[in-house]
Amino acid sequence: MEAVIIDGMAFALPLFIMAIGGIYSETSGITNLALEGFQGVGAFTGALAVALIDHFTKFDAQQLFYVALVFAMLGGMVFSIIHAVLCIRFKADQVISGVVINILAIALTTFFTAQINALVFGTPSDRFLLGVSDRFTVEGLAELPFLGAFFTNVYPFEIIILVVALFASYLLYKTKIGMRLRASGKTHMRWMRLG
Amino acid sequence: MEIANLKMEIPLGFVLAIVVAMILHFFLDQTVPGLKIKMVGANPNAAKYAGVHVGRNMIMAMMLSGCLAGLAGVTYYLGYFASIQPRVLADVGFNSIAVALLGNSHPIGVIFSSFLISVIDQGSTYMSSQAGIRQEIASVMIGLILLFSACSAYLKYKVNRLKEMEKVGRESDV
Numbered sequence: 001m002e003a004v005i006i007d008g009m010a011f012a013l014p015l016f017i018m019a020i021g022g023i024y025s026e027t028s029g030i031t032n033l034a035l036e037g038f039q040g041v042g043a044f045t046g047a048l049a050v051a052l053i054d055h056f057t058k059f060d061a062q063q064l065f066y067v068a069l070v071f072a073m074l075g076g077m078v079f080s081i082i083h084a085v086l087c088i089r090f091k092a093d094q095v096i097s098g099v100v101i102n103i104l105a106i107a108l109t110t111f112f113t114a115q116i117n118a119l120v121f122g123t124p125s126d127r128f129l130l131g132v133s134d135r136f137t138v139e140g141l142a143e144l145p146f147l148g149a150f151f152t153n154v155y156p157f158e159i160i161i162l163v164v165a166l167f168a169s170y171l172l173y174k175t176k177i178g179m180r181l182r183a184s185g186k187t188h189m190r191w192m193r194l195g
Numbered sequence: 196m197e198i199a200n201l202k203m204e205i206p207l208g209f210v211l212a213i214v215v216a217m218i219l220h221f222f223l224d225q226t227v228p229g230l231k232i233k234m235v236g237a238n239p240n241a242a243k244y245a246g247v248h249v250g251r252n253m254i255m256a257m258m259l260s261g262c263l264a265g266l267a268g269v270t271y272y273l274g275y276f277a278s279i280q281p282r283v284l285a286d287v288g289f290n291s292i293a294v295a296l297l298g299n300s301h302p303i304g305v306i307f308s309s310f311l312i313s314v315i316d317q318g319s320t321y322m323s324s325q326a327g328i329r330q331e332i333a334s335v336m337i338g339l340i341l342l343f344s345a346c347s348a349y350l351k352y353k354v355n356r357l358k359e360m361e362k363v364g365r366e367s368d369v
Contacts (some may be wrong), residue, residue: 086342090349099292100341107334114331 009150011145013161020168027172029185032099034083037105038076044109045075048116051128055121061131068130069160079105133157208270213306215263220302232256264288293341312337 018035025032049071050064082104086097114126138151172178223229234242235252243249271287294312298304319333 082342090346091350091352092345096292096296099289100338100345103289103293103334104338104342107331107338111329111331111335113327118329140365161357 002152005149006153009158013158017161017165020034020165023154024168024172024181027185029096030084030087031098032083033095033107034080034101037098037102038080038083040105040109041079042072042076044112046072047130048112048126050130052120054130062134064131065133065156069157206270211266213267216302216306219263223302228252228255264291267291290337293337293344296347297341297344299347311340329362 018039021038022032022035046068050068053059053064053067054061079101082096083101086096086101087091094168113128117123117125117128133155135153135155137153141151142148144151172181223233230241231247231252232247232255234247235249236256239249242252267287290312291309294309295305297312298306298308315333315337319330322328322333323330
């Protein structure tokens with residue numbers, strides 16, 4: 001029973017944070033089906049950064065984990081500019097744009113992985129070798145009968161995801177930026193008339 | 196069969212696909228149900244005003260597309276592989292949305308655009324063995340073609356704008 005909660009949290013929280021990203025996109029009125037593409041490209045840039053740093057220096061895998069997080073966020077951010085340009089400037093159909101970005105993401109990541117492996121590392125492989133992140137256990141709370149499973153074998157990224165989700169919800173509902181985002185999505189016409 | 200000294204085997208699925216494309220072209224353009232489907236797609240409100248059942252025709256279009264997709268699946272599995280694993284599905288489904296877009300949503304155009312995409316896809320193995328180019332670049336090429344063909348609405352808008360501006364210019368000259 002504990003394994004269900006432990007592994008379930010480890011797999012459900014990335015899905016959760018991707019859904020939060022989707023909420024932001026839907027709130028501003030753009031249908032975003034390209035989330036899987038963003039996930040792929042973000043993972044690719046994070047893994048690429050870790051593989052390059054690992055090749056040229058000798059850092060510990062645990063410290064590189066946070067570098068991978070930052071680079072993954074940057075990579076996803078830059079790739080989503082394509083979807084934005086296509087939907088806003090070129091007025092493409094948003095569903096079609098999302099599906100095309102998904103296809104493009106798969107194609108680009110496999111191509112670049114094979115190419116970079118051949119050029120920089122000199123191996124004809126089609127994947128990057130990475131280390132596995134450590135898990136930690138909160139000593140006192142892990143003894144609880146049912147809820148203790150939430151605190152055993154926790155990956156550090158789960159905490160980061162929860163913090164980011166709380167910050168995202170605060171940003172959307174309690175700040176001026178979030179209110180403008182919400183206004184521009186739901187009542188698009190009214191917003192434009194008010195200027 | 197042999198045409199012009201080239202021996203080819205034409206699978207039945209190929210002939211069937213072209214025949215179905217022509218039947219669909221006739222159905223959409225020249226028959227009343229096809230016209231209703233096109234009307235519902237172009238402007239649902241106007242269709243409802245004209246008395247066409249919007250929901251019923253949407254479901255009919257969806258059933259047609261499901262029927263054709265099933266035909267594609269069966270020719271793929273029974274024709275080329277002669278076996279099917281229930282868990283592993285071919286990935287051509289998402290490519291087909293983009294192929295429809297590239298063919299400008301017309302049945303005859305889709306024949307040619309699917310030719311283009313398949314030629315690039317299947318030719319990538321020969322490209323990698325003959326010219327030394329990496330095989331995955333084929334999917335990058337297809338992805339980029341589809342990315343730019345998604346902008347077709349913008350080009351239509353620009354062309355219309357240019358035509359209007361030219362018309363206004365000519366009227367102001369007169």
